[in-house]
Amino acid sequence: MSFIEDDESLVEAALNGSVYAWDKLVRRYEKKIYNYGLRMTGNTSDAMDLIQEVFIGVYRNLHRFRGDAKFSSWLFRIAHNKVIDIGRRNAILKGRSFSLDDPNHIESQLPFADKSVEPDLHLSKDEQNQRVQALLKQLSMEQRLVVELKIFQSLTFEEIAEMQEISVNTAKTRFYAALRKLRVVMESSHVLS
């Protein structure tokens, strides 16, 4: 058995029915997908739904993965589609319309009680992450996605543009607009709190 187990080898082994390869592949990416889900959906329940739906989608479509692109890119493309599905489903359940360019407005009150945007070492991991989640919820789905891809996944704007089927300039503009909106929200929170 080879000790070098790249994604493509694991995919091939999984296609041949290797549960070991599948388990290894899932373990390699589950944390990234889960955290992606937490940031994109804003709650653990939807993040767990996402992780399950993504990997079910992966094994059902594993035979379609040709290795033309990186497995991780293919995986996150599936995750991106599932996140939009979950957003649409939640919108229907809450009886409101869903749009990629509308923010959720789930939590209008931001947890910036300390009036500081500097990293706070006294806050727990959960509290820190909740602050980030609350801030991200102020963005539309498409803005959140470009922030996610750029800041948390360190993709280039060329890769973001390709994934979202938009131009590079649009991706850059969307990213700047997202940061600007976050800056405004943070300032408003400072003033109002």
Add this chain to the structure above:
Amino acid sequence: MSCPKTQYLLTEYVAGDLPRVVRDEIEGHLAECESCAAELEKIQQAQVFLSQWQEEDVPHWDRAIAGFRHDRATGQNSNGGWISRWLPSMLSFTMLVVLVLNTSVTRSDGDYRISFNSSGADVLQAQQNLESAALAQDQAVQILLETLQQRQDVNNIRVMQTLVDYTEQLSAENFERIYAYFEQQRRLDLENVQNSYQQLVASDFETMRSMQQLANFVRDQGEAR
């Protein structure tokens, strides 16, 4: 005080990946323009804020292994499983083609008629066939009803005859039983009468003998005197 270049310059600067010359040019502007520098600082604060995110561990879950095993076991999505994936679609398409090829629309008397697997003339012929078949069926039903009626009558007569026979047989048996009863009673009565007569005769004999004995006694007493 705002700068008209802010959005354009910061969009590129924040995006990064700039050629060295362009980057130096923007940084030169930022060193001189307070508005752009202040805006950049706030935007970078937002980026710093987001970077506070710390990766969370995944709660326990089954890693979709059960589904993966089932999927692999059934071979539903393996490379050789294209037949099972496409068979339903192929069958549906075939049925659709057959349906479309065999469906015709005809117009008669101002009405549109949609028919399957036939022409308009075929439809008329089919209707005539249907009507004659219905007529024949009515006649057959009528005949069948009459036959059934006749059978019913015969059956009724048989039942009544059987009932009468049974009743007669029952009555005869009853008469025989009554006759036997009376005959038995008659014999018993005769026996009783005979016994009574015998008893009466015996009683009379005893009486006569007693009287004879009494007479003898009286006579003997008279002679003794």
